[in-house]
Structure formats: C-alpha cells, structure tokens
Amino acid sequence: MKELYDTISLQFTLKDFHQQKPNLAFATAEKQQLIALLTYMRDVHRYTHLVFVTAVDWLEENRFQITYMLHNYDIKADFGIRVMLDRDKPVMESIHHLWEQGRVYQRELHEMFGIDFPGSPGVNEPMILEGWQGPPVMRRDFDTAKYSLETYDHRPRDTREPESHMKEKLYPED
Amino acid sequence: MSYMDKTTGIPEQGITPPIPDTGEMPDREWRKDDKTLTNAELTLEEQDWFCDARPTPAKPAWGPVEKFYNWARANSLWILAFGTGCGAIELRPLVTARYDISRLGMQPRPTPRQASVFMIGGYVSIKTLKRIVRSYEQMQGPKFVVAVCSCAINGGMYWDSYNTVKRIDQYIPVDVYVTGCMPRPEAVMAGFSKLKELILAGKAEGQNLYAEKFDWYKANQKQVIKDWNMPDYNW
Ligand code: SF4
Numbered sequence: 001m002k003e004l005y006d007t008i009s010l011q012f013t014l015k016d017f018h019q020q021k022p023n024l025a026f027a028t029a030e031k032q033q034l035i036a037l038l039t040y041m042r043d044v045h046r047y048t049h050l051v052f053v054t055a056v057d058w059l060e061e062n063r064f065q066i067t068y069m070l071h072n073y074d075i076k077a078d079f080g081i082r083v084m085l086d087r088d089k090p091v092m093e094s095i096h097h098l099w100e101q102g103r104v105y106q107r108e109l110h111e112m113f114g115i116d117f118p119g120s121p122g123v124n125e126p127m128i129l130e131g132w133q134g135p136p137v138m139r140r141d142f143d144t145a146k147y148s149l150e151t152y153d154h155r156p157r158d159t160r161e162p163e164s165h166m167k168e169k170l171y172p173e174d
Numbered sequence: 175m176s177y178m179d180k181t182t183g184i185p186e187q188g189i190t191p192p193i194p195d196t197g198e199m200p201d202r203e204w205r206k207d208d209k210t211l212t213n214a215e216l217t218l219e220e221q222d223w224f225c226d227a228r229p230t231p232a233k234p235a236w237g238p239v240e241k242f243y244n245w246a247r248a249n250s251l252w253i254l255a256f257g258t259g260c261g262a263i264e265l266r267p268l269v270t271a272r273y274d275i276s277r278l279g280m281q282p283r284p285t286p287r288q289a290s291v292f293m294i295g296g297y298v299s300i301k302t303l304k305r306i307v308r309s310y311e312q313m314q315g316p317k318f319v320v321a322v323c324s325c326a327i328n329g330g331m332y333w334d335s336y337n338t339v340k341r342i343d344q345y346i347p348v349d350v351y352v353t354g355c356m357p358r359p360e361a362v363m364a365g366f367s368k369l370k371e372l373i374l375a376g377k378a379e380g381q382n383l384y385a386e387k388f389d390w391y392k393a394n395q396k397q398v399i400k401d402w403n404m405p406d407y408n409w
Binding site (some may be wrong): 127128130131132133134137142144145147148149151152153154157158 | 290300301304327328329334335336337338339340341344394398399400401402
C-alpha cells in the first residue's frame with residue numbers, strides 16, 4: 001500500500017503513513033483537501049465503500065481526529081484517512097453527497113462529540129439521546145460519573161469487606 | 175363572575191356562565207385544579223386527545239371476595255416483557271420448553287392492555303424510561319412490576335452512566351426485584367413465586383401506591399426526562 005500512498009502524495013499533502021497490516025494502512029490528510037481526496041480515492045482508486053467514520057478526542061493536544069475508513073472490493077484492502085480538527089472550533093465538511101450513509105455517522109458524531117457538519121441532512125436531530133441537555137457525551141472532559149451522581153438518585157448501599165464480614169458472621173466469638 | 179345580557183347589560187342570574195367567546199382558543203387555566211391533569215407539555219390539539227383524569231386507588235372488595243380475587247390474580251400472571259437491557263434474554267428459556275412458565279399459569283402477552291405483570295429486563299435509559307412509563311400506565315389494573323437484573327436495582331455496572339436511571343422504583347412502583355447479572359431463569363421464576371406470595375397476601379399494591387403518590391412519581395419522572403412530550407397520565 002506504500003505505492004498507493006506515494007501515488008496519492010503526488011497530488012495531495014499526506015503524512016504519517018502507517019501500514020498496520022498488509023491490506024490496512026492509514027495516512028493523515030489536510031482538512032481542506034479531504035473531500036477532493038475522498039472523491040479521488042473513490043472514483044480513481046476504486047475505494048468505493050465507506051466502512052465507517054469515527055472520531056477520537058485528543059484532549060491534551062486540543063484536537064479532534066476524524067477517521068474515514070475506505071474499502072476496495074477488488075483488492076480487498078482498507079485505507080484509513082485521518083484529518084485533524086481544532087477542538088475549539090470543530091467544524092468539518094459533510095461527505096453525504098459522496099456516500100449517502102455518511103449523514104448517519106455525521107449525525108452521531110455531532111451528538112457524541114459536538115462536531116458540526118454544516119449541510120448534512122438532519123445533523124442536528126437527536127440520534128439516541130432524546131432530550132439531552134448536557135455537553136456532548138464522548139468528549140473526554142465530560143465526567144460521566146460526576147454527572148450521574150449529580151443527576152440521578154442512587155440507591156444507598158453499605159459495603160463490607162468480605163473476609164471480616166463473614167468472619168464476624170460465622171465465628172463471632174473469635 | 176357575572177354574565178351580562180348583551181342587549182340590556184343586566185346581569186342574569188341562575189345561568190352557569192359559559193366560557194366567554196373572545197375569538198381565541200379557550201384558556202386552559204380553568205382546568206388546573208387538583209382533580210385534572212393539564213397535559214401542559216402537549217400542543218393544544220393533542221391535549222384533547224388524552225384523558226385528564228388522575229388515577230385513583232382501587233378499593234379492595236369485601237374480605238373473602240378480595241382473597242378470592244387475589245387467588246385468581248396470582249394464578250394467571252400474564253407478562254408484558256420489556257427487554258430494556260441484556261437481562262431480557264432470560265425470558266426466552268423461561269417461556270420455551272425447558273422452564274416452561276405456562277405450567278405456572280403465566281404467558282407472555284404482546285400488548286400492555288392484556289398484561290398484568292410488567293417485566294423490566296435490565297438497565298433503563300432515559301429514552302426507555304419514557305416508553306416504560308407509558309406502557310405501565312397503559313396496563314389495566316391490577317398490575318404488578320418485576321424488575322430483573324442488578325442494573326434495575328442500583329444501576330449495576332452502569333452506575334456511572336450518564337444516561338441510565340439507577341433506581342426504577344423512583345419512577346414506577348416495583349413489587350419484586352430479581353438480582354443477578356444476569357439472573358438465571360430459576361432466579362426469575364423464584365421472583366415470580368415471590369410475587370405470587372405477595373399477591374396472595376394482598377401486599378402487591380404498587381398500582382395503588384402509584385395512584386396515591388402520583389405527584390411524587392410524576393415529579394421524579396419529569397426531573398430526568400427533560401423533553402417531556404407525553405400526556406401526564408396515559409391509559
Ligand atoms: S445486570 Fe447485567 S445482564 Fe442485567 S442489564 Fe445489567 S449488565 Fe445486563
């Protein structure tokens with residue numbers, strides 16, 4: 001897949017090539033070139049299938065990474081394209097015109113990470129969190145345990161150390 | 175308020191004043207006494223589709239008759255199983271040949287209208303809680319709730335999740351809990367036996383509790399369901 005990377009690099013700015021398996025490789029692309037690159041991969045190199053779109057929250061580097069995974073049915077190979085977004089202004093171009101199912105992933109990313117995809121149909125509708133009012137839940141600075149303790153009523157519980165508890169119960173005289 | 179005769183301007187006595195015709199939609203404030211529900215979160219049109227009466231506790235019949243009723247109730251438990259979480263998978267062995275609960279007079283039903291036991295199978299997310307509340311209210315009385323799984327009791331392994339409620343008994347009354355992650359079919363059957371005992375002893379009064387503490391339950395429900403777009407009581 002290195003040849004493919006070298007071929008694409010003639011036209012697009014790519015970096016961080018990483019060959020994970022013989023038929024799986026990743027590369028990082030520029031945000032501005034992404035739509036052109038995906039179209040080129042799909043139409044010229046026959047990576048016709050969008051496997052998934054997912055995001056990673058690099059909190060320490062203040063970035064979001066979006067990974068577009070493409071699959072080529074002819075040679076049974078996957079190519080993952082990463083783009084980095086500014087975490088303070090997470091806006092990305094929509095790919096729903098290239099792959100219709102892209103809008104579902106984008107709707108999910110919007111709900112879970114708060115990444116906006118202007119123009120993607122229905123991107124602002126809730127996907128699984130109906131009536132959610134808190135921050136986007138998959139961001140790493142969202143403390144779910146704290147939110148849960150504050151929001152929901154927890155059943156009080158008493159915890160016992162099993163060894164001493166059973167000793168007390170079975171052999172109280174010792 | 176006195177009702178003026180339009181031509182003479184003299185107040186007429188002895189006529190119940192109708193709602194003055196101002197050309198606007200009638201003001202719904204008049205509904206707001208403690209006997210009626212406002213369904214305020216619905217649109218005006220939708221408010222008319224749903225009943226605005228509150229649930230009322232059912233009065234028990236005369237002693238021996240009530241005992242007979244309870245015996246009959248305990249021996250024909252029809253289950254509405256709501257597979258909210260992974261624990262719902264235990265219902266399949268329960269109703270099929272190996273454990274076969276129909277020999278105990280129980281059978282699964284497809285609709286809340288025909289069921290008397292509401293079985294909640296696992297963790298309850300907020301989205302599911304909305305459906306649970308509606309299904310529970312749609313069930314005909316007498317109705318009982320069996321909550322299966324640790325997650326239904328105290329959140330289980332989802333205790334720190336942002337989207338699951340931790341105690342179902344805050345939102346609907348629960349008669350029997352079955353612990354386990356997930357409980358074996360034997361444990362679920364033991365839970366149903368316990369429910370039978372409670373019914374025979376006349377202690378499974380969750381429905382009446384719901385009617386008596388209706389405001390408390392509603393307040394709890396509305397506290398976690400942020401986009402309340404349901405009727406206040408739905409049956
Ligand atoms: S208690 Fe275990 S089996 Fe039951 S819903 Fe929770 S995680 Fe699933």
